[in-house]
Amino acid sequence: MSEEFQDRAKQYREMGKTAFILGYTGECGKELVKSLSKNKIFNKVVLIGRRKVDLTPDPGPAFEQKVVDFDKLEEYTEAFQGAQVGYCCLGTTKGKAGKRGFIKVDRDYVLKSAEIAKSTGCQHFSVITASTANKDSMLLYVKIKGEVEHSLTQMAFDKLSIFKPAGLLCDRTERRIMEKVALTFMKPWIYFFPTIGSVPTSYVGTAMVIDTVTPGEENPRIYNNAQIHSLCQQNK
Ligand SMILES: NC(=O)c1ccc[n+]([C@@H]2O[C@H](COP(=O)([O-])OP(=O)(O)OC[C@H]3O[C@@H](n4cnc5c(N)ncnc54)[C@H](OP(=O)(O)O)[C@@H]3O)[C@@H](O)[C@H]2O)c1
Structure with a gap:
């Protein structure tokens, strides 16, 4: 990472902050954990999920897993307590969770978490939506992502960062046939235009960390697909 990033990371680290990750x-969340583990900008990182997992490689003693019931998040405010920064990489698909399940995870859980985080003192909320997000769209995915962006901007976080990736590139653990087919067809396009239409999940995780330590007044900070690429390139 660049010298400028290292300096900013050092200054940020000295503030002794705590973060949570949903x-x-x-795939993006794992990359975020990796980048935070490498750059050590927080004193403590609370990993909030519906299950505990074996974290390999071990991100270190600053990382702690907490299991919550996302349908009763208001009973788990303790998990959010003390975090000044919150990252949200939650998401599912309609294929996996059904229409209701998709709306619940991708909108309701995200907004409820943000609401709780705000009430427990979170100053900076950083979220992944999608390049196509538009609350007025007729398309469910696009609409839900747009609604999330719109509602979060109403919550008055001191700093709100919105990452809007296009197709995510990764060696996905879960089998997603449609995503695989789409990415296969996009291969020539990805080769010739790497910053349009796709982004590696490692870039998304890294960009979230770079944004965290980058000062600036702009709020919300919105990163489209090309800007996620350039943030990583500039700080290499
Ligand atoms: N796929 C793409 O090309 C693409 C493009 C643009 C934007 N995005 C968006 O980018 C974000 C991150 O995507 P990703 O591919 O990194 O996500 P992912 O690999 O599918 O991971 C989703 C995360 O959400 C959690 N989650 C899912 N259902 C849950 C539930 N019912 N209760 C609690 N937690 C649940 C998962 O936990 P478990 O491990 O416990 O399931 C996992 O930690 C998503 O919002 C996605 O919509 C994706």
């Missing part, structure tokens, strides 16, 4: 077992 969706840390997912």
Whole structure:
């Protein structure tokens, strides 16, 4: 990482902050954990999920897993307590969870978590939505992502960062046939135009960390797919 990033990370580390991550077992979430473990900008990172997982490689003693029931999040405010920064990498698909399940995870859980985080003193909320997000769309996925962006901007976080990736590139643990087919067709496009239409999950995780330590007044900070790429390139 660049010298400028290292300096900023050092200054940030000295503030002794705590963060939480939602969706840390997912593809972007795992990359975020990796980057935070490497750059050590927080005193403590609470990993909030519906299950405990074997974390390999071990991210270190600063990381602690807490299991919550996402349908009763208001009973788990303790998990959010003390965190000044919150990262949200939650998500599912309609294929996996059904329409109701998708809306619940991708919108309701995200917004409820943000609401609790705000009430427990979170100043900076950082979330992944999608490049296509639009609350007025007729398409469910696009609409839900847009509604999340819109509602979060109403919550008055001191700092709100919204990451809007296009197709995520990774060696996905879960089998997603449609995503695989789409990415296979996109391969020539990805080769010739790497910053349009796709982004590696490692870039998303790294970009979230770079954004955290980067000062600036802009709020919300919105990163489209190309900006996620350039944030990582600039700080290499
Ligand atoms: N796929 C793409 O190409 C693409 C493109 C643009 C934006 N996005 C968005 O980017 C975000 C991150 O995507 P990703 O591919 O990294 O996600 P992912 O690998 O599918 O991981 C999703 C995370 O959400 C958690 N989760 C799912 N259902 C849950 C439930 N019912 N209760 C509690 N937790 C639940 C998962 O936990 P478990 O491990 O316990 O299931 C996991 O930690 C998502 O919001 C996605 O919509 C994706």
